[in-house]
Amino acid sequence: MSNNIVLLKATKLSKQYGPVLALDHADMELRAGQVHALVGSNGAGKSTFVKILTGAIAPDSGEMLINGSPVSGDTKAMLDAGIACIYQDSQLVPALSVLDNIMLGRQPTRRFGFLDRKTQRAMVMALLAKHDLQLDLDSPVLALPPVQQKEVEIAKALSLNARIILMDEPTAALSHAEVEKLFRSIRRLREQGVAILYISHMLDEIFEIADQVTVIRDGKVRLAVPIAEISKKTLIETMLGQELAAESRATHDQSQSTAEIALECRGLSKIGLFENIDLQVHRGEIVCLTGLVGAKRSELVRALFGVDPADRGEIYVYGKLVKIRHPLDAIKLGMGFVPEDRRRDGLFMNLSVGWNIIMAHLSSVTRLGLLSQGAIQTVGNAQVTDLGIVPARLDVAPRTLSGGNQQKVLLGRWLTGDTQIIILDEPTVGIDVGTKANIYGLLHRLAAANKAVLIVSSDIEEVLTVADRVVVMAQGRITGNFDHTQVSQELILRAASGEVL
């Protein structure tokens, strides 16, 4: 259709926060019928850029043209100009129907302000038909799978006549199959001449869906090319800069993994979830537990840590049969656990970073039964400095930190005590490439310090990068166990789909 017309042209956008130049003369062109990926580490300036486009903040300098005419103003003005944004966190009302969500606040009315449901339904059906979206209009949004919720948000954006749609980490909550489904919707939008700005940490997805990519680092546009002209390696290096790129390739001496078994389970079962699991993690070894969504990996590690204990089977720590019925039992045995959903299950969002770090090892800062503020400061400061948490303060709330820094706070919680066995569930989901590199470096350091590391990860690339040994699960059973020297993407995928290898 109307391909290649420049819908939005931003020139020399700058925004300064105090001494920090968040955005530094950034240019960008969004064309009709193009998916334009915007990538960069956290703090690179992506959010600032998006906020300027949605009108949430005004740039200090620079200008924006939509269809050749300058635009500026608040969020309402930007919406009217045809820019809609689909945020990472759902902006829908879960209890309302799809129909009401799409038209929320703009429902057609009859006399006396009564809702005109018939017209509303007709309008929405016409819209969905035009864009080839299939949604059950009467289902409440909360009953829909995550991918359909995204589609409802897309429909809502389209109902506002948006020609430019920003998508911030749209696949964060989606499973593999659902991502494909979302991509089909995105491709349809592209065919209809919508310009899409696609913001994501998932580089694989970007290579699959994007036409054009812009890389921001430290507020500056470093690269803006068609996606076909760039390799993944170059892309990562451009995002990271030299130093961090080196860190992400760090490794430890893997010969140590023949050492003593730190954590072992035999015949571990939980009815309806997993069965007969035998697993070993040696000291100084990084084991990645991978598989498809629904393989019950999280359930297994939660059982190991005593969050939801197993029904049958035995757990051994350093060869000794142990009973783990509660997380406290696991902690006393020197285990640590970073849960998958760090906001929901991990962090105390409104308490201070210092307290968050110390919370699992309160006895180490207790003197004569009382909490020692001095000890908390010492322990906390050590972690904040060591992990490079930004800002390097103990008295801020994690709520105000970026995802990567939040994850570092959680890691700090377990590095504080004498943790010898650390379990991490999807430790890098939703985390920018820069912090990812930090975390990989840290995991290698832990292994080098003879600690046992068990990681649940769905990211095959991550598994291949960090693991000394890869254990694959499918439908609650272990279907593969590979040394890092023999493992390959193909083997993992075959095992993950249920083939016992």
Added chain:
Amino acid sequence: MVTEKGEVTAKDTRSIVPLQRFIRGYGLILILVAMTLIFTAIQPAYLGLDNMIGILYQVSLIGTMAVCSTFVIMTGGIDLSVGPIVAMAGLYTVFTLTDNGQLLIPGLFVGLLTGLVCGLLNGIAVALFRLPAIIVTLASMSIFRGVALLTGGSSVHQINGPPSFLFIGSGQIAGLPFPIFIFAGVALLMLFLQTQTRFGLNVFAVGENEEAARLCGLPVIRTRLLVYIISGVGAALGGIMLSSQVSTAWSTYGGGIELDVIAAIVLGGTSLNGGSGSVHRTVIGALLIGGMNNGMSMLNIRLEQQLIAKGLIIILAIVFNDKLLKWAEK
């Protein structure tokens, strides 16, 4: 809840924190000072020493109970059953005094034990059986009142000594009524628990994110049990203070007192959602309510008008503090 997103730079956080903290810490005190100034401007006697002592004396009962209930609310719970505990504790203390030849210690012991048992029952229902606190304590409010009426009958029980018991509610030390010392002592004890002990941190953690607390190995159930026990014991202490003050025990005492207790806590800024709050803020909340009651009485405002004004001022104070905080966070 707020869905805060985006990357906060170091500079942002640093500049926000002190002002935000100042308002969090002192916003309420500013309101208290403003109220005092207004009442004093109209009626200078308000600021007199006698009147200040009077206010403290008047708030000591509610204040003592409120600081003891603060932890319950900080864990995201609520205790509506404090009213009948006041009545029961008063009754059983008096019964024990009568049965034991007016010995003070057994009387106090039985009174406080009453509060402990009631609190424990609430705690078991909330912590172990995981029932919603508002429903549990609504039900136990009814049950406890029923028990109080059943055991105490409908008549007023006169207290005939001992003097040591009557001293609790109406004695004086250095010109200050003894209940003020009880309030101050209990508040300091609670503040100590909150800021210096692991229990205090557990209360914050459980209120803020129970699952995270569990994953940190914190004793979630024990913490919940304890906060209800403390609230019950605090109510019992209130009952003993009240019965001593008026030299009577009655099965209907403490009716509606839970609203004043909760108002003091909430006015102090402790969130009903749990996670935030503080004992010292509850003290200020209680002082605000006490000062308001006293000031309006001094100005000869009629009771019905006082009630309306009190409700409005509570709402205004909360809105004002909230707006101030939001403004500071910008």
